[in-house]
Amino acid sequence: MGRRRNRAPAEPRIVELDIESIDLEGNGVGHVDGKVLFVDGAITGERVRAAVVKERPSYARAVTKEVLRASSLRVAPRCPSFGVCGGCAMQHIDLDAQVAIKNRALEDLLLRIGRQRPEQMMRPMYGPSWGYRHRARLTARHVDKKGGMLLGFHEKASSYVALMKECHVLPPHVSDLLKPLTALLASLSIYTRVPQVELAVGEGVTALVLRHLEPLAESDLQLLREFGQAHSVQWWLQPEGPGTVHLLDDMGEHSLHYRIESFGIHMRFKPTDFTQVNHMINDAMVARAVSLLDLKQDDRVLDLFCGLGNFSLPLATRSRFVKGFEGSEDLVTRAAENALLNGLEDKTEFHLRNLFEVESPEWSSWGQFDKVLIDPPRDGALQICKAIVGASTEFQPQRIVYVSCNPATLARDVAVLCNVGPYRLVQAGVVNMFPHTAHVESIAVFEKDPGRKPSQTLESIEALV
Template sequence: MSEVFHIESLDLEARGVARRDGKVVFVEGALPGEKVLAGITRRKSSFDVARAEKVLVPSSQRAKPLCPSFGLCGGCAMQHLEPAAQVAIKQRVLEDALVHIGKVAPACILPPLHGPTWGYRHRARLSVRYVNKKGTALVGFRERRGSYVADMKECLVLPPHVSAMLVPLRALIGALSDPRSIPQIEVAVGDATTVLLLRHMAPLTPADIDLLKIFGQEHGVSWWLQPKGPETVRPLRDEDAETLSYLLPEFGLRMPYRPTDFTQVNQAINRTLISRALSLLGIEPDDRVADLFCGLGNFTLPLATRTRAVVGIEGSKLLVDRAHDAARQNGLGERTSFAVLNLFEVDVQWLRDLGYFDRVLIDPPREGAEAVARALAALAPRERPKRIVYVSCNPATLARDAGILVNEGGYRMQAAGAINMFPHTGHVESIAVFE
């Protein structure tokens, strides 16, 4: 039975939030301020889930989704909301997390970072499934409410040339000797090349290899293959081994990487983010800077162009080796040093043993940097870095760590702001600065 709901807010899955007799109801397809007719699809003890059937009073921020697969495909959740409103909601999520989880509030709110809203996704993992009944392969993202691969023929958040390959990829997979053995294709779009990484559970035949080569020539892509674990990844052609990279023109850097390495999906935002992080750090030419969770050196190398010494620390030896090579190739070997260390298990003595740092940049995964925050908070005042910039992909763990730095370490949270790295999704990236 359908009911009328008044939508109060939006959650990070882009579901409208309403209340009925004191119980929260998440309404799919509804926006804040709207009155909708919706039917309950799932009941839980603490909340219900409903789906909007008719919008009775629409929001002024409602937009017409451009992608024909929106609502079915699980890749996007917010195409029905104006991009500016998406950013405002993410900013509010960040502020709420800081207040309610960390018990902190920034002295000022940074203008949100946002850029292209379409064609921005330079990294993607496309699922593949051969459907016997249809006699064809599906290539794309999984459906929003299930494990099936969405029957999509284009994707507007992928670069146009990658979106245009979705249908040809179906035909290619269907022509392989064992199309059921292909579970996924990873996409990595660099500044000079596009890589498609084919995961295959059965050996490829010579005829399969020929089909891949022909497809690569026709569509201008480089194929990489992964028959087993990540250690088996290799290019189909040896000459493609060093072609994948992204440029950071402001710093005169070329950053080489492999298709399985972590890089930001949105290169336009990544460039802006690096500039903002360095500006917020306020680095001086004689500073010694630590880049924690440094990965490939995405921040380390730009930092090294502006100051005398940068120490990059990361838990993955493969990434550290890659960062070290990139520093050498870019002529920054003397200004950079790298170490492999599990940053989830560090303490204040470890931090002291590294020596004094004028500035620290932290860019952790979703788990955050609790051990690092506690080590920084435990330093004596004279030992503390002058400024810390924290780049986060999870507002909850940023808020927790900010609470440690401020409430236990005596730092002041000078500023914080949202980063719309993933337009049309509920993913919230952010940046904060502490003094």
């Protein structure tokens, strides 16, 4: 048999097109030869020259090579790694336009999947647009061809690690740590066996969690201690799963906490606990959610996916009693501890439960609640919504506030509550928790309307997503 010749990769096809819209990932959308083209780095109203990098029968993907006619919404990206690093998708777009894109995406999904228009769209919630990210997971990898140790977010649509020397969505003091932290990891005896560093910033405390696949030598531990002292960093070690996370040196109270200033609440947490990345917008979001529930002092409130009590404790300051359910035993414990810390232990209860398994009989067994707050992960709260609409009317709350981190699953759950159940979607709006990214956080408010008639079946809704 003859040898196969190594063929040089084909040059990408270059096209010119007008950008008609922009998708939630920050890609411009246009058409070439009757095919939809998603163009990285392009904005609505622009004409660009782009290189096609992926072809499919019904669509193609391309990368902007030259902007022939620029949009007034285009701004200069602040981070030098933008375009390669996958941490941000929209730094080239004006901030107000970013929020407008997210708001439109929310409205479109609510209509297309949920078949509902909110009676009122709330004004988007803004917070800091730079230096806001108080939680992050950075990948570490030693790559000889790229000069040694890399530490950062993944590159766009890739498992490769972006070469990051600074990051403007991280707090400035953390961005300043990237270079010395990368050098520290390279100096460890097991530098090829440290796959990630997790970051958690609290009030006056910066914690770093080092994931290590082999035991650290005593010399490594000393290097970590010296780095921690030099840069005011608190080191935690993670030899295996999240349950193995522990302080490098036992200093008693680890003091990692954040504040919810609007309610005078202090929340203690461990660096691997789920907390909102943007502390200032979290405070505003909690305040809005509590306000939207329209609480009375004698209300009984249910907080589902309650975590460490981020919403539960503020709710308890405005109501008679709050019961929280959460699927993580560690977070249930932490929530109870935070209630005690804030003097709210007599007004709260926290329970361990997998909320993806709850059905109507169990829902009713929890008792009657006037108001419900739901704050699920990206998978949404389909089973909870089904349990609510399947319960008898006395166990259906009068008002529900749903905090979502995925507009598609929110829209699906809207369909359950409003098209199968007796609820109106009275308000919805975007919370810009993650500026410059494609992440959409939102809040929706539901009011019970006993006169509503079903317009869909559960089966038709579950087939949508």
